[in-house]
Amino acid sequence: MNRKVALVCTFAVLVGLLTGCAYKDIDKRFFVTSIGVDYSKNPQKPYHVSLKLAIPSPQVQPGKTNFQVISENADSIAEAVRVMKSKVDKDFDFGHCRVLVFNKAILRKHQAEVLNWFMRRRDIQGIAYMALGEPTAEKVIRVKAKSERLPSNAIILSFDETSNDSPYIIPEILNDFYMRLREEGIDPYLPVIQPLKDTYVINKVVLFKGSRLSKELNRDETRILNELLNTGRRGQINVKQGENEFFVNVESFNTKTKVVIPRNKKPYVNVHIKIDGYIESSDKKIYHNYELLEDQRLASEVISKRVKSTLETIQKTGSDPLGLGLRYQAKHGVSEKNVKKWNKIYPHIHFKVKTDLKLRGTGIMY
Amino acid sequence: MARYFYMIVFLNMFVHIIFNVPLILIQHRFNGAVTSMAISIVIGSILSYIFIKAISKYPYNGLPEIFMDLLPGYIRIPFLLFLSLMWIAAGSLAIGSFAYLVKLYVNPEMDLKIILGFLVLVLIYGSTRGTQSIIYKTGFSVLTASPFIAFIIYKALTSDYFYPVHIKRVLQYSWEMPNYSSVAAASYMFTGYINLVIMNRNIQAKRILKHFWLIPVLGTLILVFTYLIPFGFLGIKSIGDFVFPWMVTVDTLRMEYGFIERTSFLLVMIFMILSILFGIITWNVGLELMKGAFGIEDRKTGKRLFPLVFLGIVGFLTVYFQETLNQRSYFEAAKIWFNLRLPVEILLVLALSLLPLRRKQA
Incomplete structure (x- = not known):
């Protein structure tokens, strides 16, 4: 009997430790759903980083997506993200970031450095979709697709084979891109996303030669x-x-x-x-x-x-x-x-x- | 009971991913990993056969009881102490690397000390239970984990991002001289049998020998899978850039129909089940060896305090060790342990199989 009481007491104390969100509640986090990296034309601060932040809403309905885009120029992606933290009231959470968009200029100029941050961060998923944004990544990120239920969901769904099997879309994920980049004998490619008014077009792909951008197909x-x-x-x-x-x-x-x-x-x-x-x-x-x-x-x-x-x-x-x-x-x-x-x-x-x-x-x- | 023995062997084969054995092999991928693996398969199978054969002559006896007749006290006690510390170190290293993984993937904002501290508490609780109940726990932990392992391997082999051509490329480097480090690391796969030193009290070794072929077959399969699959995803050059090649490999897989898409969390869950189980088994064996060395029979004499105090110290040292070392030197320490383990294992097996012969002659 005594043992049972002791056990119950121990478990009661242990339950208090199950706080769920690792000491930071969900309402104190901003979920970044996609990241865009552009070239800023300023050689001192070449990275123009844009984050698409999801604004949670009580109802999930088609077309009721709510988000906010913030951007910053900096000399590295890590620096840009750090500076951007002072622009918002909550902490960034990259756990739901599924789309990474780059523009041509940044890939031409800083190919090697651009990927490092994404690969090293443990919370950027290896299955995050990569794409090239035309004309800029920020414009792609800013598009509010009409049918979208959650921010960035439209792009994710179009790359997802289980929802869209259009033969014009070739998805590319971060880990695969990295392998293609580093290995000799295979070259990477990126799908090209062009923003329209309420939606996107993804029907082209851009090839790389080694680590340099090459022709568009x-x-x-x-x-x-x-x-x-x-x-x-x-x-x-x-x-x-x-x-x-x-x-x-x-x-x-x-x-x-x-x-x-x-x-x-x-x-x-x-x-x-x-x-x-x-x-x-x-x-x-x-x-x-x-x-x-x-x-x-x-x-x-x-x-x-x-x-x-x-x-x-x-x-x-x-x-x-x-x-x-x-x-x-x-x-x-x-x-x-x-x-x-x-x-x-x-x-x-x-x-x-x-x-x-x-x-x-x-x-x-x- | 023999099936529980095979589950422990199987568990050891998988725990080596947490130990980052694939990393050691991958570091040697251009100079003899494949030949080292082949050698270690032979060494591991032969050692385990000799050992099981030798220990099956002493049914229901643990190593402390067996050594009681065979060795004089001044050799027996230090040897048992040393073995006990080797076992304890295995559990500590595994749980330490797992705590690092949890910190990295699940709970980045939590202090590493706290994560490891709680894991150590679980281990202390688990490993002070009776050996019999730990063997039963092995049963259902391994049964819970294995469908997920099978799922991940299936997922990996059918993935769009799996390139068999990379495996063909890395096999071009097969014919290189083997090296000790890789042999020591790869032969770790087969070490599960060694837990018989204590488990022999509960498991009949004779029954095990009937299905002995399982050990080399399973070992070869798992070693080949765990070594080669990461290459298929990460290529032979870029694989060298990652600290946990298996975590990155599994992160390339997507569960389209799952509750969570990121397969790496599934792997962390499997690791959780297996590394805690592994820690409990190794600490229990270490504890029993320690008790055997000092001749403590706790339940009867009422000395229950000893295991708790001893494991408390061990747990504190584990946390302290993890705290002072950074990740690199931690893996270096694990490597030293691996390099030490192989000769100790050979010594133990030889001692157990040759000492009875000497007695017979005398």
Whole structure:
């Protein structure tokens, strides 16, 4: 009996220690939901950091998102955040920060330093989405999307595969970006976000060569890059050959890439694409199976041609987002010499694209 | 009871992530980590087989009782004391590194002393219980944690950001000379069996030998997984930039349908279950060895104070140690412990298997 009383007393004391929010209550915190970093044009204080702070509301309703954006120029991100603390009444909490937006100028000038703060902070999630803001990161952050229920939620949802599988969006997360940046043989990329009045457009991607910004891909090239990266985002493929135009709705898309270095012959890259799909719309009626097979053959050719030209466009920029260099190293050894050798091979390498398209049917019409 | 033994072995295999063994191996990734791992798999399996075989000849006896007949007092007591301190140090180092993780990921505004202090209190409470009930606790802790571990490994292998090509690249460095540090660290994987020195009182070692193949198989699998998966996410160069490669690796995973998206919190929870359990087991074994060395049988003679005082001092030293050292020197200390552990383990196994032979001859 005595023991029980003692136990109850101990637990009563221990319960008092369960204060929840680590000594700082939730109403004394400001949740930063996205961070934007711009170049400020002032060489002394190059970082223009903007934080999007969520203002909690009792009701979560579509379109009722409430937030505040504050910005500061400083000579480092850490300094900017520290100075900004004096602009608000509460402590910043980066635990819910899921979107990091940069602009082109800061990535050109201070690529190496910009990431360090984010990687080192334990409360910035490794799964935070990274993007390039055009024209500036701050403008992207300031957009108030009409459908948004929580601040920054619109961008998160568009990058999230479970809510939006548009093939034009290639999400990139912080940890993956860092790996691509540091590793030789694979290059990073960033999706480009452009603000509209009440929403965003995300349909382009910008490539890097090493750690330097390189060319931007257009919408269609972005889609093909997405397919080559095997991200599981599927879309439609349109095929147009003379009079005959039709759309293929892709069910599954699988790419196998192989770097082949034969002796005495020119090195080449084998890209083998496997697509399963249905015809979604077609101008002409497809009565016979041979017509469907004909369409299938036609579509395969068109896809192969498109993929090849996209790969060549990427090759011309010198960037390697597919990690072909890694594949080369995995076979021939990782060393300075091999990296240099690959850098010589890559600009002249030949792409052999083969597409296996399987049209499963024509929908509910002939 | 044999299954509890395998759970303890399994627990040790996972606790080595908290101990940052992958970090030691990753630091040696270009000079012989893979060959060292292969050697340590052989060493670990052979040692554990010899040890279990040797101790199975003394059913229901702990090491203090076995040594009672085999060794004279002036060797037995210092040896048991030394072993006890090695065990206690293992628990302290594990709980210390875990407290550091909690401070980093869960409770950044709390004082490290307080976090560690509370963990030490839990350990003191747990490790003064009877060995039998600790063995039962092992059962359900490991059973609770293993589905989450399986989930994380599944999540990692199916992730979009997992690049098997990095693993192929790092395996290019396989044929290098092994080095002692890596062998000592990697062979730690197999050390779970050594807790039999006390657990033998409750677990029948003979039954264990029936399923002995589990140890090398499980050990190899887990060692390969824990060493190679971080490369798939972080690459072979950038992996060197991180203090806790596994935490960063798991932070690359996203649970789309979970209550929380950040998988690293799940890992912290698994670590919490396992490191507290590990601390309790090692401190209990250390305590029992200490009692064996001094011949204290507490329950009967009413000397219950001894474990509390002893563990109180140990707990205080753990907090003090953590407080004075910074994170770098803490890991250095752990490394020293690892390097010391392998010879001590070999010595213990040899002593246990060779000493009875000498007696027979005499």
